[in-house]
Amino acid sequence: MTIEQVWAQYRQSLKAFLHTKVASPNDVDDLLQDVLLKTHLAIENLHKPTSVKAWLFQIAHNTVIDYYRKNGIHSNAQQEITWYNEAERNIKKELAQCIKPFIQQLPEQSAYLLEVIELEGKSQKQLADEMGLSYSTLKSQVQKARKELHGVFNACCQYDIDKHGNLIEYHQQATKGKCSPNHMDCTPGVRKKSDDKYAHCSKG
Structure with a gap:
C-alpha cells in the first residue's frame, strides 16, 4: 500500500x-x-x-x-483511545530510525534539542530547567529547530499537496536520491514526478 x-x-x-x-x-x-x-x-x-x-x-x-x-x-x-491494537510495534523507535539521519544534518544545538525532545521524549519544560533557560526561550529554539528539520527534509523531497490536504506527488530534488549522511532515501511509497519510480526509507 x-x-x-x-x-x-x-x-x-x-x-x-x-x-x-x-x-x-x-x-x-x-x-x-x-x-x-x-x-x-x-x-x-x-x-x-x-x-x-x-x-x-x-x-x-x-x-x-x-x-x-x-x-x-x-x-x-492514552486511556480514551481503545480502538487501535495495543500490541502494535513501538512506532517511535521505528520513526527514529528514519528521522534521526535528517536531524543529524542540523546545526549542533538544533540537532541536540530535537534528539532529546523528539526522539528521547523529554518534555520542553524539563529540558529548559536542565539547560537553565526560560520555557519560552527553549520553546522558540525548538520551533526554529523543527523548521530547520522540515527544511532539510524538503531539500530532499518536495511534496505537492492540494488545497484539501491531499498528497498529490513528490519531487525528488537534485541529490541523486541520497539525502542524508547515512545515504537514506528520503521517503517511501510516494510516486516521484521526475522518473515515476519509488523511493524507500532504507539505506542504499
Whole structure:
C-alpha cells in the first residue's frame, strides 16, 4: 500500500480525530502534517497491510500525546483511545530510525534539542530547567529547530499537496536520491514526478 493510497483513505478521519483532541484548527493542521511526514518516513516498516489503520492512528495518537506533553497539557487520551491494537510495534523507535539521519544534518544545538525532545521524549519544560533557560526561550529554539528539520527534509523531497490536504506527488530534488549522511532515501511509497519510480526509507 503506497502513501498516496493511505493518505487518500484516512486523511479525513485522521483530521476528524485530531479535531476531537486539539482545539486550535491551526494546531490540527500542523499535527496532520506531522502525521503525514512520520507516515512517509515509516511506511516501509508496515509489514501487514491489514493493520494499516491501527498503525496509522497509533502514529496520530502518539503525535497528540507529544503535543500535550510539550505544551504542558494533561489529558486522559492514552486511556480514551481503545480502538487501535495495543500490541502494535513501538512506532517511535521505528520513526527514529528514519528521522534521526535528517536531524543529524542540523546545526549542533538544533540537532541536540530535537534528539532529546523528539526522539528521547523529554518534555520542553524539563529540558529548559536542565539547560537553565526560560520555557519560552527553549520553546522558540525548538520551533526554529523543527523548521530547520522540515527544511532539510524538503531539500530532499518536495511534496505537492492540494488545497484539501491531499498528497498529490513528490519531487525528488537534485541529490541523486541520497539525502542524508547515512545515504537514506528520503521517503517511501510516494510516486516521484521526475522518473515515476519509488523511493524507500532504507539505506542504499
